[in-house]
Amino acid sequence: MDPTLDLSLFEAGSRTGGVIHTESADGFILDHGADMFATQPPAAIELIRELGLENQLIEPELTRRGARIVHRGRLVPVPEGFVLMRATAWLPMLTTPLLGVTGKLRFFAERFVPPLREDRDESVSEFVLRRMGRQVLERIVAPLAAGIYTADIQKLSMRATMGPIVAMEQRYGSLAKAAAARRRSGEDSIERSSSGARYGKFRSFPGGMKQFLDSLAEKLPKGTIHLHCPIERLERCEGQKGGNGRWRVHLQDETSQEFDEVVVAVPPQVASGLLRPLSAAAASELDSIEMASAAIVALGVPRTQISEDIDTFGFVVPLSENRRILAGSFASHKFAGRAPEGQVIIRVFIGGAMQSELLQHTDPELIQIAREELGELIGLTGEPTLARVVRWNDAMPQYHLGHLDRVERIEQEMEKIEGLSLVNNGLHGVGIAPVITQAGRVAQKVIERLARSCDSTSGDDVGVGTGS
Numbered sequence: 283m284d285p286t287l288d289l290s291l292f293e294a295g296s297r298t299g300g301v302i303h304t305e306s307a308d309g310f311i312l313d314h315g316a317d318m319f320a321t322q323p324p325a326a327i328e329l330i331r332e333l334g335l336e337n338q339l340i341e342p343e344l345t346r347r348g349a350r351i352v353h354r355g356r357l358v359p360v361p362e363g364f365v366l367m368r369a370t371a372w373l374p375m376l377t378t379p380l381l382g383v384t385g386k387l388r389f390f391a392e393r394f395v396p397p398l399r400e401d402r403d404e405s406v407s408e409f410v411l412r413r414m415g416r417q418v419l420e421r422i423v424a425p426l427a428a429g430i431y432t433a434d435i436q437k438l439s440m441r442a443t444m445g446p447i448v449a450m451e452q453r454y455g456s457l458a459k460a461a462a463a464r465r466r467s468g469e470d471s472i473e474r475s476s477s478g479a480r481y482g483k484f485r486s487f488p489g490g491m492k493q494f495l496d497s498l499a500e501k502l503p504k505g506t507i508h509l510h511c512p513i514e515r516l517e518r519c520e521g522q523k524g525g526n527g528r529w530r531v532h533l534q535d536e537t538s539q540e541f542d543e544v545v546v547a548v549p550p551q552v553a554s555g556l557l558r559p560l561s562a563a564a565a566s567e568l569d570s571i572e573m574a575s576a577a578i579v580a581l582g583v584p585r586t587q588i589s590e591d592i593d594t595f596g597f598v599v600p601l602s603e604n605r606r607i608l609a610g611s612f613a614s615h616k617f618a619g620r621a622p623e624g625q626v627i628i629r630v631f632i633g634g635a636m637q638s639e640l641l642q643h644t645d646p647e648l649i650q651i652a653r654e655e656l657g658e659l660i661g662l663t664g665e666p667t668l669a670r671v672v673r674w675n676d677a678m679p680q681y682h683l684g685h686l687d688r689v690e691r692i693e694q695e696m697e698k699i700e701g702l703s704l705v706n707n708g709l710h711g712v713g714i715a716p717v718i719t720q721a722g723r724v725a726q727k728v729i730e731r732l733a734r735s736c737d738s739t740s741g742d743d744v745g746v747g748t749g750s
């Protein structure tokens with residue numbers, strides 16, 4: 283770190299990390315939110331390398347690769363090579379019990395469907411319906427996309443969430459032709475041996491994702507992080523000769539501090555509140571990013587209490603199955619050392635944009651719902667060894683149609699406010715890796731600005747309203 287840079291990080295809560303947190307209890311290592319990060323885009327892995335932590339990373343146990351989809355009450359494997367919304371291998375699509383004959387015929391007709399000619403955003407549901415038909419949409423893509431975005435796919439923007447797939451359609455004319463070309467060039471090697479998600483591209487830490495945050499915090503100079511310090515208001519100080527001045531950051535305890543640069547790294551709605559007096563337009567745009575909520579019921583159970591085959595990383599549940607859970611993730615299958623010998627961790631996702639009413643249940647009721655659903659789906663019986671409910675209220679930004687235009691408008695507004703930057707998961711990607719990419723870009727800009735404006739002075743100050 284540049285010794286002349288005086289950095290302060292104000293965090294509202296009692297710990298850093300936001301959505302990233304891990305609990306260790308009774309031999310279980312339980313991620314409360316994110317449990318892995320993607321190595322693409324490379325910003326996260328590059329940061330980890332910079333911190334000297336790369337040799338500690340663990341990879342998913344690929345012998346159990348792949349996800350399943352609930353179909354007529356049973357867990358059916360996602361066809362091998364089907365990742366997110368495209369197939370990279372044909373035979374598994376031909377033989378999968380997830381699709382009927384008409385669904386399969388419609389899927390194989392995809393190569394003859396012309397690409398979209400108009401220059402407009404489509405919803406995920408419109409795109410898949412147009413290219414691959416209703417069965418692929420409802421039985422495969424919708425639950426997989428809902429598992430990631432907990433979203434309403436009729437509103438989810440293709441361009442904002444599946445940009446590379448839109449580009450493939452435009453470049454090759456169809457996803458089938460794209461897959462053939464990428465098979466020849468070797469680009470789809472990870473996809474072809476995955477199902478559901480590209481698990482081979484994800485990593486975690488032996489102590490859970492919190493280990494990343496703890497190591498990052500340790501690298502910061504002592505006294506940088508201020509916990510229990512919610513930022514309440516930002517004020518532009520009077521500048522010299524009528525020019526723009528520094529920023530005064532007002533904290534909830536009625537103290538305040540001055541900085542040259544401020545990075546607002548809080549959830550979009552909180553950022554909206556802080557920005558309203560400075561740019562009503564940016565504030566309203568941020569406010570209009572809808573957020574979804576979900577609860578995770580994490581259960582630690584002896585393997586002997588599960589009667590069905592659970593040799594998978596997890597499963598997703600189509601809405602048409604009329605169940606009260608969105609997905610289940612076998613966290614202890616993904617990464618070794620997460621549970622004591624003979625025990626399994628299952629993280630059950632409840633709520634999301636489509637079933638938010640379920641979140642009105644109390645914690646014991648949510649645990650009961652999870653146990654009942656798992657009883658029917660995987661034959662879970664008996665008392666769990668460990669049970670937790672973690673609620674993530676308004677924590678999942680929904681990238682709806684027109685999202686990219688909205689982000690552009692927000693950024694144009696932010697350009698007008700000198701010395702103030704914005705980072706959050708409501709802008710350029712919800713995953714840890716895209717958020718770190720964005721944070722890296724902002725940090726670079728801030729440093730360049732400080733270097734330009736303060737050539738003659740030393741001791742530049744940056745304030746960060748926290749984030750992961």
Ligand SMILES: Cc1cc2nc3c(=O)[nH]c(=O)nc-3n(C[C@H](O)[C@H](O)[C@H](O)COP(=O)(O)OP(=O)(O)OC[C@H]3O[C@@H](n4cnc5c(N)ncnc54)[C@H](O)[C@@H]3O)c2cc1C
Nearest residue numbers: 294300301315316317318512513706707712713714749750
């Ligand atoms: C349940 C769940 C599972 C996920 N799983 C994965 C996964 O496996 N892999 C992956 O890549 N991504 C995953 N994600 C997404 C990813 O974890 C998040 O998008 C990302 O971590 C968000 O980072 P952030 O810094 O934008 O926001 P946050 O993590 O929300 O951080 C914002 C911080 O701002 C603080 N704050 C709020 N108000 C103020 C204020 N006034 N003053 C000061 N501080 C304030 C908050 O306390 C918080 O610490 C998951 C998300 C959720 C909800």
